[in-house]
Amino acid sequence: MALMAIGAVSTATATPQTWANPLDIDYRYNFEQMNEGISYRTGADPAVVRYGDAYYLFQTLADGYWHSTDLVHWDFVQPDHWPFDSEVAPATLVADGKLFLMQSATEPRPLMFSTDPAHGRWQFWTRLLPPIPGAVSSAGEWAMKPGELPPGPWDPALFQDDDGKVYLYWDSSNVHPLYGAQLDMKFADAGEGEGKRLAFVTRPQPLLQLNPAEHGWERFGEDHTDNTTKPFLEGAWMNRHGNRYYLQYAAPGTEYNVYGTGVVVGDAPLGPFRYAPYNPVGEKPGGFVTGVGHGSTFEDAHGNVWNTGTSWIGANWTFERRIGLYPAGFHSDGQMWIDTRFGDFPHRMPDHALKEGEDTFTGWMLLSYRKKAMASSSLRDHPASAATDENPRTFWVAASNTAGQTLTVDLGGERTVRAVQVNFADYQSGRYGDAPDLVTQFVLEGSRDGTHWSTLADLSRETRDRANAYVELDQPARVRYVRYVHKHVGAHTLAIADLRVFGNADGALPSAPRLVSAKRLSDTRDADIVWTPVPGAVGYNVRWGLAADRLHSTYQRFADQPTRLVLHSLNKGVNYVVAVEAFDEHGVSVLSAVRNLPAGE
Known part of the structure; x- marks a missing residue:
């Protein structure tokens, strides 16, 4: 018997107005560790840019990019002309009516541009970047002399100032600083051929170096407790706000919960820069999603500021990661901020310019933490209880990847459920690259008594792979039990790190701690x-x-x-x-x- 009071069925074609981190995109299986026999999905180093009336998300090891018109729904774009062997930590730039894309490199590589990125159409601006003045070749990196620059640009960032001048920032190292230089993109001479379209105007100069002896958050290790390992400085990104220039950087390492974003502020694109005392401007060391470093800061169509960052999974490989999106902005005195409070709970995507202090947090709370979980089958070392512990490095594994397997969470009483996030894990997935069967299909059911069930959401015809599937229900559901009913995943095994349920229980708010x-x-x-x-x-x-x-x-x-x-x-x-x-x-x-x-x- 269906419980009609639960509410309407949500389908894969519903239009959610909320999102939860990690972003619900089809993270790609990649070849990075194929020779090691390790298979996992990953996404890192996001560069989000608004071009025309849409947003484009580029990231590491994707063999393409994502397109969105609302920052909630993202569609993968497979480019028609893609010379990259898979771009790493890419840089983007909107200039001269074009969208430019540069990959990380240790030797001259292409600079691409597009005027139709939605359809994956790209051209060469130049097939080979000019060598960085003073930089050694990649072969000579380990025999560098004083004053020489490492090969690059690795972890590049591109920025155009209001006067039209273009600047390049780059490097990723626990030895070298971040560098910057002015470029001549030669927009006026674009018709003269690719080889004349880019040149360095200035010699590269060092712009900033880490100082962990003074800045606690720049120390390496979990919770910044490693005082001996040199931290990494990387992930440059530049924004101008008013008459100030905000050069952002990532530290101390992407493989820790404390991977964060810092900022130095200057009065010119190449500095000199002042260290911001409120650093780290972005950090998220606790919760299901941890780490926010190496991302990008951009404005949406309403003028709201957002910051993207890299989150750490690390279950299969040190650099197994995901993408997060967070509200950001600037105070009237110039202080930059990134808000990661409840950063992995559901947030509303605004359709207007946010007012000062206006919060995007929905107020939908986590209902599944440490709740009793039951499964149709489990491997002994991967029980159902792992799916409610808020740890992406532990996970439930079904005994077989067959349709009809179930995972049920008992919320402990009736709750008002508004959204569910199904976070799949890669356990002996055995997949590399892309394939037509890499899709995620399941049904979510709800029950008040554990006997009579109704459909909350039906994704049995989903056509995308959704490693972190976030489902906002069309209507709130009054239930005690939430059940995942398996249909298909492209991996060889069915594994779920966490089945996260959001909504509210009846009753008063908690008292304040002392x-x-x-x-x-x-x-x-x-x-x-x-x-x-x-x-x-x-x-x-x-x-x-x-x-x-x-x-x-x-x-x-x-x-x-x-x-x-x-x-x-x-x-x-x-x-x-x-x-x-x-x-x-x-x-x-x-x-x-x-x-x-x-x-x-």
Whole structure:
């Protein structure tokens, strides 16, 4: 018997107004580790650009790119003329009415352009970039002399200023700085042939270097606790806001939860640049999605600012990653911000210019954390319980990849369910590259009693591969049980890292935690923060920043972790404030009292 009160059926053709990170795109199986026998889907180093009335997402190892008109739905574009062996950490530029694309390289490679990227039509601007002045060849990289530049440009970024001048920024290293130089794109001479279309105007100059001894967040390792390994500086991106230039960079390493975004600010495209005391401008060390470094910052059609970044999975290979999208912006005094609070919960995509302080967070809470999960079959070392632990590196594996396998989550009582995210894992997937059968098909069902079921969403005719399938229901569903019913995945095995259910339980919001203590340690890059537990809390957000109304940095913690955090992300000589909020299935508490973290404490 169908439970008609559950609500209307959602289909694959419904138009969601919300999204949740990681972005729901068809991440590509790639050949990077084929010789190692490792198969996984990945996406990293996103460059998002608005061209015409659409957005284009380029990333590492994709053999193409994605097109969107709303930043929610993304369609893969297979280019018709693609000389790249698979671009890595690409740079984009909109200039002269064209969309330009440059791949990372250690030797001269093409610069492409398109006036019809939606249909995958590309041409050469130049088949070979001119050599970087003063750079050694890739063969001589390990015998460099003082003053020589490494080969490149690796991790490039392109930027055109208001006066039409174009600049190139690049490098990825734990030894070398980020470099920059002015380019002459020769737009006026474009008809004279590819070989005359690009030249360096200035010699490359170093623009910034990491300083982990002063900047806690630039230290390597999980939670910035490795004080011996040299951190990596990479992922340049430039934006102009007003009369200031914001050169963004990534550190300390993509394979950690603390991969973040920093920014230095200057009055000219090549500096000199000033280190921003509010760094890291973007960081997400806790939650299901961790890491936000090496991305891009862009404006949407309404003038809202967004930042993309690279998130870490690391279950099959160190560099197994995903893409995230986060609200961003600039305060009136020029401070840049990226908001990662509840960054892996559902957010609304605005259809208007956001007002100061307007939040995109839906308020739909995580209902599935540590809830009882049951499966039709499981491998012994990969039980159903792994699908509700908010850890993408643990996962349920069915005994066979056959239609009809089920994974059920008991929410513990009736809840109002609004969205479900099915995060597939690659366990012995055995796939490389692309193939017609790489599609993800399933049905989501709901029940109040575990006996009578109704369809919540039917994706049994889906034509895309969706490693992180996010499904917003057409109507809220009042259910206790949510069941995944398997139809097809292209992998050799059926594995799900987390079946994440979002919505709300009835009842009052949680009470605010009391911030017991907050103090800088002897190494003032670190702070010890202690708060009281809140009964029934699912988790807490430790929030810090330069002022009580600028708590832009968040470390999300779950309630089964200690209510004490040693924060390693601070800059020496900078005064901070910190506060804590609790969240549960009903919503979010008010903030605790704000405490000071003075620089000299």
